[in-house]
Amino acid sequence: MTRSISLLLLGLLALSAALLLPLVSDSRFLTLFLTQLAVMVTFAMSYNVLLGQTGLLSFGHAVYFGGGVFAALYLITAIGGGALALPLEFVPLGGALAGLAMAAVLGLVSVRRAGTTFAMISLGMAELITAAAMVFPSVFGGEQGVSTDRMVDVTLTGLGYGRPSEIYLLVLVWALVSVALMVFLSRSPLGRMANAVRDNPQRVEFLGYDPYWIRFLQFCIAGTFAGLAGSLFALTFEIANAEVFGLRTSANVLIATYLGGITYVLGPVVGAFVVLLLELNLARITDAWLFYYGLLFLAIILFAPRGLTGILAGLPGALRRHGPASCLRRALVWGPAVLSGLVGGVMLVELSYHLSNSFDPSDPLRLFWRDVDATNWGVWALALGACALSAALVLRARRGGRRPQVVAAPMVEEGS
Amino acid sequence: MDTFAFAVVNGLLYGMLLFMLASGLTLIFSLMGVLNFAHASFFMLGAYFAFQLSSVGNFWLGLVLAPLLVGLLGATVERYGLRVVHRHGHVAELLFTFGLAYLIEELVRLVWGRQPVPYRIPEALDFPLFSIGGIDYSAYRGFMFAIAVLVFLGLLALLKRTRVGLMVQAALSHPDVLWALGHNVPRLFMLVFGGGVALAGLAGVIGGNYLVTEPGMAHQMGTILFVIVVFGGLGSLLGAFLASILIGILQTLMVAFDGTLTDLVVGLGGAAPQATGPFHEIWTITPANLAPVLPYLLLVVLLIVRPRGLLGTRET
Amino acid sequence: MMTASAPALSIRDLHKDFGAAQIIRGISLDVREGSFHAVIGPNGAGKSTFFNLISGRFAPTSGKILLGDTDISGMRPYRINRLGLSRSFQITNIFNEMSVFENIRCALMWPGRAGYCFWRRASGYRRIGAEAERLIDEIGLSARAGEKAGNLSYAEQRALEVGMTIAGDARVLLFDEPTAGMNHNEVEQFAGFLRKVAVGRTVMMVEHDMNVVFSLADRVSVLVYGQIIATGTPEEIRQDPAVREAYLGAEA
Numbered sequence: 001m002t003r004s005i006s007l008l009l010l011g012l013l014a015l016s017a018a019l020l021l022p023l024v025s026d027s028r029f030l031t032l033f034l035t036q037l038a039v040m041v042t043f044a045m046s047y048n049v050l051l052g053q054t055g056l057l058s059f060g061h062a063v064y065f066g067g068g069v070f071a072a073l074y075l076i077t078a079i080g081g082g083a084l085a086l087p088l089e090f091v092p093l094g095g096a097l098a099g100l101a102m103a104a105v106l107g108l109v110s111v112r113r114a115g116t117t118f119a120m121i122s123l124g125m126a127e128l129i130t131a132a133a134m135v136f137p138s139v140f141g142g143e144q145g146v147s148t149d150r151m152v153d154v155t156l157t158g159l160g161y162g163r164p165s166e167i168y169l170l171v172l173v174w175a176l177v178s179v180a181l182m183v184f185l186s187r188s189p190l191g192r193m194a195n196a197v198r199d200n201p202q203r204v205e206f207l208g209y210d211p212y213w214i215r216f217l218q219f220c221i222a223g224t225f226a227g228l229a230g231s232l233f234a235l236t237f238e239i240a241n242a243e244v245f246g247l248r249t250s251a252n253v254l255i256a257t258y259l260g261g262i263t264y265v266l267g268p269v270v271g272a273f274v275v276l277l278l279e280l281n282l283a284r285i286t287d288a289w290l291f292y293y294g295l296l297f298l299a300i301i302l303f304a305p306r307g308l309t310g311i312l313a314g315l316p317g318a319l320r321r322h323g324p325a326s327c328l329r330r331a332l333v334w335g336p337a338v339l340s341g342l343v344g345g346v347m348l349v350e351l352s353y354h355l356s357n358s359f360d361p362s363d364p365l366r367l368f369w370r371d372v373d374a375t376n377w378g379v380w381a382l383a384l385g386a387c388a389l390s391a392a393l394v395l396r397a398r399r400g401g402r403r404p405q406v407v408a409a410p411m412v413e414e415g416s
Numbered sequence: 417m418d419t420f421a422f423a424v425v426n427g428l429l430y431g432m433l434l435f436m437l438a439s440g441l442t443l444i445f446s447l448m449g450v451l452n453f454a455h456a457s458f459f460m461l462g463a464y465f466a467f468q469l470s471s472v473g474n475f476w477l478g479l480v481l482a483p484l485l486v487g488l489l490g491a492t493v494e495r496y497g498l499r500v501v502h503r504h505g506h507v508a509e510l511l512f513t514f515g516l517a518y519l520i521e522e523l524v525r526l527v528w529g530r531q532p533v534p535y536r537i538p539e540a541l542d543f544p545l546f547s548i549g550g551i552d553y554s555a556y557r558g559f560m561f562a563i564a565v566l567v568f569l570g571l572l573a574l575l576k577r578t579r580v581g582l583m584v585q586a587a588l589s590h591p592d593v594l595w596a597l598g599h600n601v602p603r604l605f606m607l608v609f610g611g612g613v614a615l616a617g618l619a620g621v622i623g624g625n626y627l628v629t630e631p632g633m634a635h636q637m638g639t640i641l642f643v644i645v646v647f648g649g650l651g652s653l654l655g656a657f658l659a660s661i662l663i664g665i666l667q668t669l670m671v672a673f674d675g676t677l678t679d680l681v682v683g684l685g686g687a688a689p690q691a692t693g694p695f696h697e698i699w700t701i702t703p704a705n706l707a708p709v710l711p712y713l714l715l716v717v718l719l720i721v722r723p724r725g726l727l728g729t730r731e732t
Numbered sequence: 733m734m735t736a737s738a739p740a741l742s743i744r745d746l747h748k749d750f751g752a753a754q755i756i757r758g759i760s761l762d763v764r765e766g767s768f769h770a771v772i773g774p775n776g777a778g779k780s781t782f783f784n785l786i787s788g789r790f791a792p793t794s795g796k797i798l799l800g801d802t803d804i805s806g807m808r809p810y811r812i813n814r815l816g817l818s819r820s821f822q823i824t825n826i827f828n829e830m831s832v833f834e835n836i837r838c839a840l841m842w843p844g845r846a847g848y849c850f851w852r853r854a855s856g857y858r859r860i861g862a863e864a865e866r867l868i869d870e871i872g873l874s875a876r877a878g879e880k881a882g883n884l885s886y887a888e889q890r891a892l893e894v895g896m897t898i899a900g901d902a903r904v905l906l907f908d909e910p911t912a913g914m915n916h917n918e919v920e921q922f923a924g925f926l927r928k929v930a931v932g933r934t935v936m937m938v939e940h941d942m943n944v945v946f947s948l949a950d951r952v953s954v955l956v957y958g959q960i961i962a963t964g965t966p967e968e969i970r971q972d973p974a975v976r977e978a979y980l981g982a983e984a
Contacts, residue, residue, distance in 0.1 A: 057507045059514075109720050116451045119510055120646050121719055127639050128712035135705055139694045184853070189846035192854045196838045199827035205809040206787060206819055207896070208842030217848055247635065251518065258511065263829075291526055294519035301512050302500050353526050 019172060022165045031164045037276050038168075038175035039232045044257045044268035045182050046225035051254070052262035053186055054218040055198030056111070057119045060126030062249035064223040066133075067102045068095030068230025069240045070140065073148045076234065080152040087156040092174045092231040099227015103220045111215035114201060126250060133242035145241030148234070161235075171232045178225055183265055185221060194218045255297050261307025270309045288353045292346075337393030343368070344386030351380060422551055423672040424665055429557055431664025432564035433626075436619035437637065438644045438656040439571060440612025446651040447584060447608050449506055450498065453513035456638030457520035458613040462486050462620025463629045464528055467535035475538035479621055486617025491610030498609070499602065517634065524631045532630035560622045567615065584608065643711040649724055663711055670703040670710060677701070738800070740765040740904050740934040741786070741817075746795035746805075748778075748785055748958075755781045757958035759795075763904075763951075768935045770949035772942075774978075778958045779938045780822060783908050786936075787819040788812040799904065814842065818902035822909045822938075824889045826896065828882030832873050835881050836864045836895055843900030863899075871895040871925070887918045891925075898929050905929075907937040911944055923947060946970075954978070 022031035043065055050056040072095045078084040079091070086094075110121050133140040140146065151162045159166045185191050193214050196204050201211040234240060243249075252275070260271020275293075282289035304311050319327055347367060354365045354374040364371035372379045441455045465485050466478030493516065501508045537556045544552035575581040583604060627633065644663055648655030678688050678699045689699045739762035748756035755778045763769045773779055784790045786797055788809035797805040804812050827835050837860060841847075844860035855861060868877050871891045876884060881892060894910055910926060911919045923944050929935075930948070939945050945952065946966045953963040954975050962972050969975055 055507065057510060109716065112719075115506055116445075116449075116510060117646070117650070119507075120451065120642050121716075123639065123642060124646070124712045124715040124719075128709060128716060131709040131712065135701060135709065136695055136697050138696050185850050187853050187855070188850040189841050189852070189854045189857070190848050190850040192834065193838060193841060193848075195830055195834070196827050199829050200825060203821075203825045203827065203896075204838075206813055207839050208810050208813040208900075209848075210808070210810045213848065217850070221850070247639075251514075254511075254514075255518075288522070288526055291519070291522035294515060294522050298497075298512070298515040298519060301508065301515055302497065305501075305504055305508065349526065356527055356529050357525075 022168050028164060031168050033276065033280060035164065035168045035171050035236050037272060038171045039229055039236060040253075040256065040272035040276055041269050042175045042178045042232060043226060043229035043253050044260065044272045045179055046222050046229060047253045047257045048262055048268045049182060049185070049194075049218055049222040049225070051257060052264075052267065053191060053198065054194040054215060056114060056215065056219070057254075058122040059119055059247065059250050059254070060122035060124075060129075061222070061226055061253055062245050062247075063106070063126050063129045064099040064103055064226035065230040065233070065249060065253070066129075066240075066242075066245035067098045067223075068227030069234045069244050070146065070230075071095050071098030071227070072231035072234035073146050073238075073240060075231075076148040076150055076152065076238075079154055080149055085154060087154050088150065088152050088161060088235075089156045089170060091235060092228050095231020095234070096224045096228040099230065100220055100224040102227070103223020107216050107219040107223065111212060111219050114197075114211075114215065123247070126245065126247060130242060130245040130247075133245055140242040143241060145239055147239040150235055150238055167235055171236060174228065174232055178228055179269070182221075182225060186265060190214065190217055255293070259297060259300055259308055261309035263306055264309045264313070267307055267309040270312075271307065274308060286350060286353075287357065288349050291349060333397045337390050337397055339390075340386045340393065341390030344383050344388075344390055347379070347383035347386065351383060418551065419672055420669075422553075423669050425553070426557075427665030427668030428661065429561055429564070429664070430668055431661035432561065432568070433619055433623050434640065434644060434664050435657050435660035436564060436567055437616050437641050438648070438660050439653060440615040441641060441645055442648075442651060442653050442656045443584060444609055444612045445645065448498075448509075448605055450509045450513065451642070451645070451650075452609075452612075453510060453638070454493075454517040454520060455513075455613070455616055456634040456636075456641055457517045458486050458490060459616040459620040459623070459637055460524060460629075460631075460634040461489070461520060462617030463535060463624025463633065464524055464533070464620075465617070466621040466624060467528075467533050467629055470535070470538075475540075479618075482621045483614045483618040486620070487610045487614025490613030491606050493613075494606045494609040499605075517638065521631055521634055524634075528631075530631060532628050535625045535629040537625045556626070560626060563618070563622050567618065571615075580604065580607065640711055643715045647711075647715055647718055663714075666710060667707050670707040673703050738765065739763055739798075740767075740800065741936070742798040743786070744796040744798070746782075746785060746797065747793045748781055748790060749793045755958050756785065756792075759955075759958070759960055761953060761960060761963065763934060763936055765934055766932070767951050768930050768949050769937070769951045769953065770945045771936065771938050771953050771955055772940075772945055773955035777955045779955055780908060782955065783819065783906050783936075783938060787817065787906060813902070816903040817906070818897050818900065818904070819906035820893050820897040820908055820910060822912055824886075824893050826881045826889060826892055828880070830881055831878050832868060832881055832884070832892060833864060833877045835892055836867050836899055837861070839896040839899035840864055840867075867895055867899055887914055887922075890914065890922070894926070894929070902933075904934045904936070907935065907939075909938055909940060911939065911941055919944060 019034065022034055025031075043061075046064075047058070047061050050058050050061070072091050075084065075086070075091050075094045076088065079086055079088060106125055110118060110125060113121075134142070150167065151160055155161065159169075161167050161170065186194075193204065193209055196207075196209075197211045197214050204211050204214070230244075233244075256271040256275040257268045258271070259274060260269065261267030264270075278289065278293060278296075282292065286292075300307060306314075322330075350365065350367055351372075351374045354363075355361045358365075358374075362373060362375045365374050367379075437455060437459055441452055444450060444452050444455075462482050465482035466475070469478035469481055497512060497516070498509060501512045537554075541554075541556040541559050543555050545555040545558045546553050575585055624633075640663065644659045645656055647663070648657070648659035676699060681699075682688055741761075741763040743759055743761045746756055746759040747754070759782065771779055771782065781790065785792050785805075788804065788807050788811070791806040795805065796803055799812070799815055799817055802815055804815060804817070827838065830838070837854070840860045840863055841854075844857055844863070846854065846857055846860060865874075865877075868874055871894065873884075873888060873891060873895070876888060881889065884892065890910065890913075894907070897905060897907070907926070911922055914922060919941060926935075926937075926944075927948055937945075937949070949966055951963065952966050952969040953960050954969060954972075955961075956978050961978060962969060962975050964972065
């Protein structure tokens with residue numbers, strides 16, 4: 001017990017050290033990464049208020065994020081121009097209010113039904129808002145977008161917020177407050193009843209609650225924090241155009257949240273971290289990173305519906321149940337199969353991408369730390385060979401792993 | 417008047433094309449409860465496959481092979497993807513097809529690049545069929561129309577005359593009855609998913625060169641498609657048909673006409689409003705500007721007034 | 733026994749059609765305060781539909797349902813529940829992803845005046861928490877309180893279902909086949925539990941097991957093809973020739 005508490009303390013200490021690093025370090029990359037992470041975590045957590053807690057799959061959460069973005073952009077400009085005597089630190093409140101207002105209006109129509117209908121309405125709403133925003137460049141700035149300058153005179157702390165580390169501090173504080181609030185809300189009676197609505201809305205009706213009203217309130221909470229996240233985005237980047245409302249933004253937060261694991265309160269934090277890491281690192285190495293990203297998402301849906309957090313959380317239990325020796329054996333059987341498949345797959349993807357998208361296909365392609373010629377059949381053969389090897393290894397591993405599955409089957413029957 | 421007639425004919429054609437997609441989507445939804453988010457992605461694959469096949473052989477090869485390939489791919493996806501996530505419920509299935517749409521779009525970018533590909537109308541059909549008021553109506557449009565009508569009739573015959581069709585019909589009206597009948601339901605699912613997706617592929621083959629074959633076409637078509645099936649009432653074939661034609665004609669008509677609120681105000685004898693300030697564009701928007709917004713506006717209004725859709729009976 | 737107290741539940745000429753099919757064809761019935769009233773009848777007689785009408789899942793085609801003095805016909809289920817009528821389901825209807833404790837606590841939230849509150853923690857409602865623990869003890873699931881409801885055995889899930897129904901002191905309880913799918917021992921145990929629960933409340937129950945019906949109920953109604961053909965004490969129902977012919981005879 002004491003050991004786990006000291007471990008927790010150590011972890012917290014390490015986390016706060018990492019979070020405060022940008023204040024002393026000069027690394028712009030690290031500062032920007034952590035700022036973006038804070039924005040993304042807030043946004044993903046707000047999305048999970050819908051998906052994980054209430055069981056509402058939305059394809060239009062970017063609408064409320066975007067509302068916060070533009071509200072904040074105009075607020076900052078108004079403060080800078082002296083039209084408004086609000087300290088810059090309180091701009092996120094404006095973003096939250098904008099998100100809340102939009103969610104309250106659009107939510108009335110959206111949450112009448114759950115499931116597929118809700119998903120489709122959210123998509124329709126998002127397309128409507130995006131298309132409408134494109135029609136009004138006077139407000140949303142068209143292609144160039146709307147920009148602002150966050151270096152204003154009215155601040156609470158006296159900080160100028162010109163330096164990335166200063167704005168990082170502001171974003172971090174708001175993100176931490178938001179996350180704490182959302183965790184608190186998930187434990188309130190409303191949060192608990194939202195879980196009940198997610199599991200079985202019909203039963204909730206017979207316990208004195210109106211599922212529509214629960215969904216609506218949760219929708220408003222999600223919208224509020226999405227708006228707040230949007231304002232943090234605006235404070236960080238000081239520019240945005242109407243595309244922020246679009247499906248790409250919504251898809252991004254959906255994928256990040258789901259990758260992290262929607263059944264865990266802090267799953268979206270893990271998801272946001274991984275997605276941002278992939279985005280910033282993978283995008284520098286390969287142009288096909290979105291493809292890998294989509295592949296990872298599909299793999300998680302198919303094989304690990306509890307997300308990356310679920311995999312991590314399941315590891316200690318699996319170790320205890322099967323013993324370290326058995327786990328190691330399985331890793332040794334599956335490891336090479338997965339690895340060779342990954343290598344072969346990545347080679348195929350990179351080669352075909354190079355062939356179809358580069359100016360001159362015979363230009364050398366940097367692949368696994370070596371220059372290769374994509375027009376050379378040998379490389380392709382190698383890639384296909386790795387894939388074939390992987391398939392053979394998977395087949396063998398499955399044959400070896402069939403026995404424990406048979407033992408497990410009756411247990412499932414009993415439980416259901 | 418001629419522009420009007422022309423727009424209606426074009427709108428009807430576009431509507432028929434939409435219905436080729438919407439019918440498959442509706443059948444899949446009624447039977448399996450899955451709204452296939454990737455439906456338009458299979459439409460896109462149909463177009464790209466046809467382009468590839470026509471650059472190797474000719475258009476007719478693509479016309480025959482591409483839908484088959486897409487259907488085969490669809491059946492595989494159903495067997496090894498959808499069926500796996502089925503036990504996690506409809507939200508998981510919807511998520512899966514969403515991820516699939518995402519992946520297919522990236523795959524297309526990967527293989528064929530970001531720019532539109534030169535998928536062209538076959539030369540044999542590249543001549544004016546007739547002309548109204550000096551505007552030519554191309555033979556290829558007539559050909560598309562014929563295919564769409566053939567598909568429509570074929571679908572009707574399939575549903576009314578065959579055993580599979582009867583089972584699908586039974587499932588359309590009473591979703592639970594299928595399991596009670598004790599047929600091979602998983603195989604039926606695979607068949608209908610593959611078939612519906614093949615239909616989308618066929619629409620891609622004949623529509624890809626009429627529209628533009630590029631990686632964004634799935635998203636563009638997909639969202640309109642969802643508007644249609646929700647608008648028509650989830651699960652209603654007739655509703656999907658009416659909604660397809662309605663939206664097809666409406667969108668084409670709006671692009672064909674111009675005129676703004678300013679024109680209206682001036683026409684009524686008022687002074688032209690000042691074009692400054694936020695939202696000033698409202699005075700200068702043409703119907704063509706509004707064409708992309710309209711389907712969603714219709715959808716939202718309909719959902720407020722009649723959540724079941726045009727002809728739907730089910731609400732979820 | 734035959735005092736003239738007002739009925740807890742009063743049904744007046746209730747009809748329900750689904751399209752052309754008339755499922756409930758004119759039911760009138762008074763359920764006295766404090767009685768244990770069983771509804772029996774052959775399969776497809778409309779017993780479940782009858783319960784669904786009373787609890788608000790379906791709106792009646794015509795007719796009235798009075799809970800005390802309040803007309804509840806056509807009301808949404810959550811409003812009927814707030815007026816003091818609670819029901820269980822024939823097919824177990826619980827929150828699978830949540831723990832046993834959470835399931836029971838959800839059922840106590842509204843009666844415990846937690847409402848849609850989001851500014852307090854759920855665990856801050858001490859009375860609700862204590863009542864949940866007491867109730868879990870009563871239904872014999874104390875050892876499983878932390879377990880996910882979806883992982884419980886069938887009999888345990890049935891107990892949880894009934895536990896959620898009786899939570900919150902509703903005056904009128906509807907049990908839809910509470911012992912369905914249980915084995916003999918479990919049924920006996922469960923009947924004893926139901927008897928305890930019924931004390932001080934008005935209970936209506938649809939049940940197939942005649943032993944349970946005749947050991948628990950003080951009034952029995954026989955529903956056949958959407959109409960009640962007889963109502964009386966268990967003894968009277970046993971003797972009624974029409975009932976014997978329509979139902980009990982066919983059963984034996």
